[in-house]
Amino acid sequence: MIHIKDLIKQYGNRTVLDNVNLSIESGEIFGLLGPNGAGKTTLIRIITMLASYSGGAVTINKLPLPAEAQKIKALLGCVPQHLNLDTELTAWENLELHGRLHHIPTIERRQRIDELLEYVELRDRAAEMVNTFSGGMKRRLMIARALMHRPKILFLDEPTVGLDPQVRRRLWDLILSLNHQGLTVLLTTHYIEEAEALCQRVAILEKGKLVITGRPADLRRKVGEYALEWADADGMKVRFFNERSDAVKFMNSLDTNTTIRNTNLEDVFVELTGRKVKD
Amino acid sequence: MLEDIRTVIWRDWLVLNRRLGRFILSRMVSPILYLVAFGWGLGSQIQIGGGSYLDFIVPGILALNSMIISFNAVGTPLNMSRLYHKTLEEYQIAPISASSFVIGKIISGIMRGIISSLVIIILAFAFGATLTINGWFWLVLLLNCALFAALGFVAAMLMNSHEEMANFNTYILTPMSFLCATFFSTDRLPLILHYLVEILPLTHASQALRVASQNGYPPWISLGILSGYLVVFLGLGVWQMRHIRN
Numbered sequence: 398m399i400h401i402k403d404l405i406k407q408y409g410n411r412t413v414l415d416n417v418n419l420s421i422e423s424g425e426i427f428g429l430l431g432p433n434g435a436g437k438t439t440l441i442r443i444i445t446m447l448a449s450y451s452g453g454a455v456t457i458n459k460l461p462l463p464a465e466a467q468k469i470k471a472l473l474g475c476v477p478q479h480l481n482l483d484t485e486l487t488a489w490e491n492l493e494l495h496g497r498l499h500h501i502p503t504i505e506r507r508q509r510i511d512e513l514l515e516y517v518e519l520r521d522r523a524a525e526m527v528n529t530f531s532g533g534m535k536r537r538l539m540i541a542r543a544l545m546h547r548p549k550i551l552f553l554d555e556p557t558v559g560l561d562p563q564v565r566r567r568l569w570d571l572i573l574s575l576n577h578q579g580l581t582v583l584l585t586t587h588y589i590e591e592a593e594a595l596c597q598r599v600a601i602l603e604k605g606k607l608v609i610t611g612r613p614a615d616l617r618r619k620v621g622e623y624a625l626e627w628a629d630a631d632g633m634k635v636r637f638f639n640e641r642s643d644a645v646k647f648m649n650s651l652d653t654n655t656t657i658r659n660t661n662l663e664d665v666f667v668e669l670t671g672r673k674v675k676d
Numbered sequence: 677m678l679e680d681i682r683t684v685i686w687r688d689w690l691v692l693n694r695r696l697g698r699f700i701l702s703r704m705v706s707p708i709l710y711l712v713a714f715g716w717g718l719g720s721q722i723q724i725g726g727g728s729y730l731d732f733i734v735p736g737i738l739a740l741n742s743m744i745i746s747f748n749a750v751g752t753p754l755n756m757s758r759l760y761h762k763t764l765e766e767y768q769i770a771p772i773s774a775s776s777f778v779i780g781k782i783i784s785g786i787m788r789g790i791i792s793s794l795v796i797i798i799l800a801f802a803f804g805a806t807l808t809i810n811g812w813f814w815l816v817l818l819l820n821c822a823l824f825a826a827l828g829f830v831a832a833m834l835m836n837s838h839e840e841m842a843n844f845n846t847y848i849l850t851p852m853s854f855l856c857a858t859f860f861s862t863d864r865l866p867l868i869l870h871y872l873v874e875i876l877p878l879t880h881a882s883q884a885l886r887v888a889s890q891n892g893y894p895p896w897i898s899l900g901i902l903s904g905y906l907v908v909f910l911g912l913g914v915w916q917m918r919h920i921r922n
Contacts, residue, residue, distance in 0.1 A: 445769055470771040481762040485691045497683040498770035 398423040398458060398550065398581055399444065405452035406439055406605075413439050415605040416453070421598075423549075426572070426582040428596035430589075430662060435602040437585035438478060441554050444583075445475045458549065471499065474543030478554040478585075480535045484528040488519055488538050491527060492545055499546035506545075513541040517571065533564035540571060551575065553584040557591060569594055589663045599662065603670045616665045624664055627655040637664065680772040684780025685787070692788065703745065703792040704799065710737050711803045714859060724861070727890075734800040734807060735885035736858035738793050739820055743878055746789035746821040747849060750781050751828030755841050758832060764920075774917035778829060778910065785825025786818060793817055813888040819902040820881035826909030833916040857882035877905045 399421040406414040414436045421427045429437040442448035444455060446466055455462040457469050482491050489510060496506035514520040517537040527535060536556065543551060553572065557565040572595055576582050586592050592599050593613050600610040609616060621637025623644040628634070637660060638644040648655045692699060714737075715730040722729040757763045767777050797809060807813075835841045855865070856878035862870050873879045880901045884894035 447765055447768055467771045470769060473769065475765075475769050477762065477765065479762050481765055483687070483763050483766070484761065485694075486687070490687075490690060494683070494687050495766065495770070497686065498680070498767065498772055500679065500771070 399583070400456045401440075401444075401453070402455075403453040404440070404443070404450055404455065406436070406443060406448070407451040413605050414443075414450070417602075417605075417607050419600055419607065419610065421550075421581065421583055423581050424576070424579060425597045426576050426584065426595050428592040428599040429583070429585040429602055430587070430592050430599050430666065431585075431602035432587060434604075436605040437602055438554055439605075440602070441475075441552050441583070441585060445473055445552055446470065471546065472549045473552065474546070474548030474550070475552045476536070476539045476543045476554065476556060478558060480532070480539070482527045482535055482538060482542070484526065487524050487526055488514065488530070489523040491538065492542055495542045495545045501546060509545055513544055517541045533560050533567070536560065536564075536568060537571070540568075544575070548580075550581045550583060553582060555585055555587070557586070557588065565591070589661055589666075592662055601662075601666055601669065603666075608669050609665070613662055616662065617660045620660050620665050620668050622660060623657055624660045625655055625657050627651055627653050629653065635664070637668070677773060677776050680776035681780040681783065683772075684767075684777055685783050688781070688784035689787065692784075696791075699788070700791065700795055703741075703795050707737055707741060707796040707799055711799060715803055715805075728806075730800075730803060730805050731807060731889070732886065733859060734796070734805045735889050736882045737800075738796055738817065739856075739878055739881040739885055740853050740858045741796055742789040742793050742817055742821045743824045743852070743881070744849060745792040746785040746825040747828040747831075748845075749788035749828065750785040750825045751832045751841060751844075754781065754829060754832035755835055755838065758920075759836065759838075768920065775914045778826075778913040778917055781829055782822055782825040782910065782913075785828060786821040789821030789825065790817065793821075807889040808891045810888060810891070812894050813885060816881060816884040816888055816894055816899070816902070819899070819906060820877070820885075823877055823902055823906040823909055826906055826913055829913040830909050830916065833913070833920065852876055852878045855879075857886075875901075877902055 399419070401417055401419040404414050404417040405412065417436075417440065429440060431437050439448060443450045444457070444462070446463055446469070449463070458472055460469050462469055483494065486494065492510045492513065493506065496509065501509065511520070514523050517540060519534060519538055519541070522530070522534065527538060530538065540553075540556075556572070557568050560568065569591070572582060572584070584595065596613060598610065598612055599616070601608040618639075621639050623638045623641050624635050625638065625644045625648055626633060626635045636647065638647070641657065644657050648657060710733070711730070714733050718729070724732040754764070797807075800807065831841065831844045835844060855869070855873050856862070856876050857873070858878070862873050862879060865873065880898035884898040884902070887894050
């Protein structure tokens with residue numbers, strides 16, 4: 398569905414994306430993982446045509462970008478990291494504006510607004526100005542807005558950043574239910590648990606380069622299924638094992654408090670880059 | 677394209693309509709002060725070309741006011757939308773053309789400029805001005821609003837902070853407000869300054885409005901210059917909108 402080949406983005410002499418190659422298939426939730434400044438948002442901005450690129454090629458549904466920009470725009474729904482709702486309009490008017498900009502016929506548009514406000518549980522707040530909304534409500538409204546024109550691909554840039562855990566869980570449920578309805582989702586996150594809870598495949602970006610791509614379980618397996626953690630005079634140590642019995646055997650050889658746990662994508666990231674995702 | 681232009685206007689009208697009363701009231705303050713100070717106060721002792729200073733100054737105030745209102749109606753919110761609220765992205769990712777967006781914004785700017793001008797015209801008559809408001813008068817006013825709304829668009833896309841926008845006002849609009857035949861004839865300016873202000877659009881708007889308000893035909897050169905500026909700013913705006921991707 399989305400094919401990215403040798404993508405380069407430079408700001409002057411600074412390379413923000415360095416020969417990125419990526420394919421995202423129809424119907425999957427794909428996660429772009431990496432620390433702040435890794436290039437995740439830039440990649441999304443390029444695909445959504447908010448930013449240009451310096452080299453390489455991007456095709457969406459076999460349509461080249463930016464040559465087929467207008468056709469591609471109809472396929473994409475975008476929820477940026479920053480809250481960019483029109484604060485001078487109500488929730489209903491924000492959706493109405495989006496519907497008009499995407500040329501949805503009036504009757505269908507009005508039905509779709511009602512349907513989506515119901516879906517994101519904001520129907521009773523439809524007539525209120527969005528600057529009275531909480532962060533979670535704004536984020537849900539932004540998702541509703543991005544879905545107005547029935548896009549084929551939904552881009553979510555750090556969808557739960559700054560939200561409390563309960564609201565985050567509600568958004569996860571919303572994203573999963575959209576995916577079950579057939580929507581392809583590309584999301585960026587630096588929350589490991591978010592990527593593990595939602596994504597069927599992830600790509601890890603570090604300093605503009607694609608470090609690795611794969612299913613979370615496969616990536617964890619590359620490092621080892623189990624992580625043994627302990628502390629010594631130099632700080633926290635971690636070692637990975639494919640078999641739990643090996644981890645236990647090694648644990649018994651240590652004369653200190655230890656923890657055995659399942660490895661996660663954070664471990665994968667640290668092993669591959671030597672950095673933490675939230676660095 | 678027409679549907680997209682209508683959408684852009686629809687949004688801006690919705691916002692304006694919500695505070696139309698406040699907008700009209702706030703637009704009355706400066707004109708009343710100008711009319712009292714220059715029309716009644718200073719104007720009662722001055723005659724220009726055998727007519728009252730009030731009749732001379734009202735077209736100038738209209739040109740000046742429509743310039744500021746139309747410029748700021750587009751410039752300030754668009755600059756904020758681009759840099760701070762990021763709401764411009766909603767239009768960038770929508771399948772609408774750059775020209776639809778620019779034209780829509782300019783028409784919104786014209787709308788505010790014309791409403792504000794209507795307020796001044798009513799006030800001017802209340803203050804005793806004797807003007808003719810004919811088709812030519814409206815045409816010049818419309819061109820003035822349009823070209824400064826377009827300039828507001830260009831400035832909003834060019835300036836990278838709120839402060840830079842304020843500076844644009846200070847260095848470009850404020851000097852024009854005082855020098856471009858608004859309060860006095862440009863004949864009284866030193867020769868070099870006279871020629872300089874003659875190439876500025878506000879001078880032609882003031883002069884053409886003044887002629888039209890006295891039942892004359894505005895000079896074609898003035899209409900041409902105002903139209904020329906409009907075309908250039910419109911073209912620049914469309915180009916900027918097309919190349920906004922960074």
